[in-house]
Amino acid sequence: MSDNQKDRKVYVVGHKNPDTDSICSAIAYAELKRRVTGKNYVAKRAGTVSEETLFVLNQFHVQEPALLQNVFQQLKDVDIRKIDGVSSQASVKEAWAMMKENSIRTLPVLKDQKLEGIITIGDIANSYMELHDSHLLSEARTQYRSIKDTLSGEIITGNEHAYFIKGKVVIAASSPDMMENFIEPDDLVIVGNRYESQLCAIEMDASCLVICQGAEVSRTIKKLASERDIVIISTPFDTFTTARLINQSIPVKHFMTRDHLTTFHVNDYLEEVKEVMTKKRYRDFPVIDKKGRFTGFISRRRLLKPKRKQVVLVDHNEKTQAVDGIEEAEILEIIDHHRIGNLETMGPVYFRNQPLGCTATIIYQMYQENQIKPPKEIAGLLCAAILSDTLLFQSPTCTPMDEATARTLAKIAQIDVVEFAKEMFKAGSNLANKSVAEICFQDFKEFHVNELTFGVGQINSMDKEELEEIKEKICPKLVEVLKESGLDMVFFMLTNIVEQSTELLCSGGNARETVMDAFELSEDTEDIILNGVVSRKKQLIPTLVSEMQQ
Structure with a gap:
């Protein structure tokens, strides 16, 4: 098992x-x-x-x-797809790798297991369409460590935990004289193994140098960069590949959807979930548990075979x-x-x-x-x-x-058995603090006969005076009980265990006439006293049902 x-x-x-x-x-x-x-x-x-x-x-x-x-x-009866999420600081490259590994198109962005947002393949595609924006990396507050990891590189100088927060990304493919015209302070500069270009970028107060093709970095360049807190990253990729990959280091928080998310709770009912899904065109919907934690994704297909x-x-x-x-x-x-x-x-x-x-x-x-x-x-x-x-x-x-x-x-x-039963019945008939509805419905069962639906409640007691008090409380309110129940007829048994008899109260439709005919009582009967009748299951219900069927 x-x-x-x-x-x-x-x-x-x-x-x-x-x-x-x-x-x-x-x-x-x-x-x-x-x-x-x-x-x-x-x-x-x-x-x-x-x-x-x-x-x-x-x-x-x-x-x-x-x-x-x-x-x-409910949703908890469905096979919810479990998936580990990523943090908002994870790179687009990490998110893409996880999507590819798990064959999914939507990924949760989590913090302490709580949902911060979602990122989709469409969001990642949009990130590539924004390659013309050279300020995108700094606007997204990209961490240098993320850039290093995305480019499979290493940090030569500087603090990898710092963030690229100002400037643009430029490629130093020109001569130093030309570079002075487009490099500005705090830029991230992609350079090759040319010492002059590296030196020029440092003198122009670049915040980061990305050295391509694993080129050696001279001691002078390292020293100057360290003195100015400039980060130097060495990558084995060529300039073209580096320029193409670097945007994948942007944190997912920049592209994820965080507002107006359609989420469901594990206790939501499937009918309600299906209704919401018909109005949305999303592929996957996040599911949250009772503690607000992300539990997985649900799709339309997974709703087809609930447990x-x-x-x-x-x-x-x-x-x-x-x-x-x-x-x-x-x-x-x-x-x-x-x-x-x-x-x-x-x-x-x-x-x-x-x-x-x-x-x-x-x-x-x-x-x-x-x-x-x-x-x-x-x-x-x-x-x-x-x-x-x-x-x-x-x-x-x-x-x-x-x-x-x-x-x-x-x-x-x-x-x-005798002493215990007395105490038990006494506790059961103690209804001083209960409303009429609570008394009537505490032991109440519904039945169907043909087109009729009726209900029968019962109170058992060994105390005749107590049953009289309950009767006085219930009688004036029985019509309201009938209305509240939505039934055609309501019957209420006040059963005296000692005398082996039941006084039957009734309301609605032909309730009284049904009882009179079923038990063959005389027309001048006021209180319906059924001597010898104490069982709802074996005595009252079969007799009433037989009469109604006729």
Whole structure:
């Protein structure tokens, strides 16, 4: 297995508005997959964690999973072309050599890994078109060391770290008498092995002499040049070649593009990137990471084959309940205990769906199948999930397997199921500081039937008075909740665990009529009390769906 395959993250995530089972199963299954495969499985959450779930996580000292807002494809899912950049002081020749070596046409100019600009083959071509400008080298503040390196030469006298900042480039091909007419102070003079020409350039206060064809430099010339801080560079090239190459010593900062750059961030979504690219004619676009560092270039061609985010879904298989962008992700597995929903996959996946009261029960089975004993904290999470989903074994969805599994896990976690469940449900129904929307959507699931879309929220409590307080808070605002959700109908279950009953609040469309007909309630019914109904999955949803389909 390659390091890239090991490091690539696989997100294990439950449904939106996650409940305790959704969070705890994701954490436990990610741990199991890491131990079995050695790959980087990471537990995530698709929404805000409830008070009940926070209580469970805190009890077992487990960190809350990070939020996975969506799994839309981003630039970080694309094969970004990595390339080392050059500094702004690098010569055009160095930039060209790097482009040629890497078969690229665009090069980043970096400082401390931050993007200062970009230089392209077109920019380098323009530098050659400006050869007629003899002041170009000084205007670009070219370092003598760069000139020396470009000409494959050596410094005979002077400071190679100094800069050519004033004057022009001239070729001393004339007699000394003629040279006096066009050489000015601070010029850079290209000369051959003629002593008189070299001496004349020094007397005219040239700042630099470039001696061609590796000609010997006399002691006198060296002495005079040193006294006047004149740089002498010896190059093996002839005069023509030297004159042709010398502009390649100009630093790239003089030709690079630094303003109005079109850059992208690694977290940008591909759809947005494609839209920007259609309006630009550039070949390569720089990509920046979250710390502002240059990471590489992206081109249109590289957007054609992005890597889909890999996900494992637990405790759901409905598209409306899945994290946004699921259609763009690669679903590897689905572990669930609900009805088969409308989620489609790109290809075959491992789909494990069992008629049990809780996904956590299935997860523990998988631990056993792999002969792995869950650690104390994982056992505690799985046990809490079962107690939550089965309402302490009181829900009709609870099977003997669920109860036996919970009691086994409780022993590993060293907890008393009854006492722990009471504390957990009490924490979950403590909604004093929450808004109506937060209460309604903390355990809320959406469903599709024919052309209808409806949502069902649920609060479980062992305290009748507490449920009455929640009802008084929710009822006046339920119409606003319906509008905010954008659904056709909204139902809210106030479930009394002790009395094994649910008071159902509803809003929108024919919501009340649907419930009345579905449960065959009398027309004079005011409060909708559903005795014996405590399970959203097994009792409420199937009954409502059957009525809506008719």
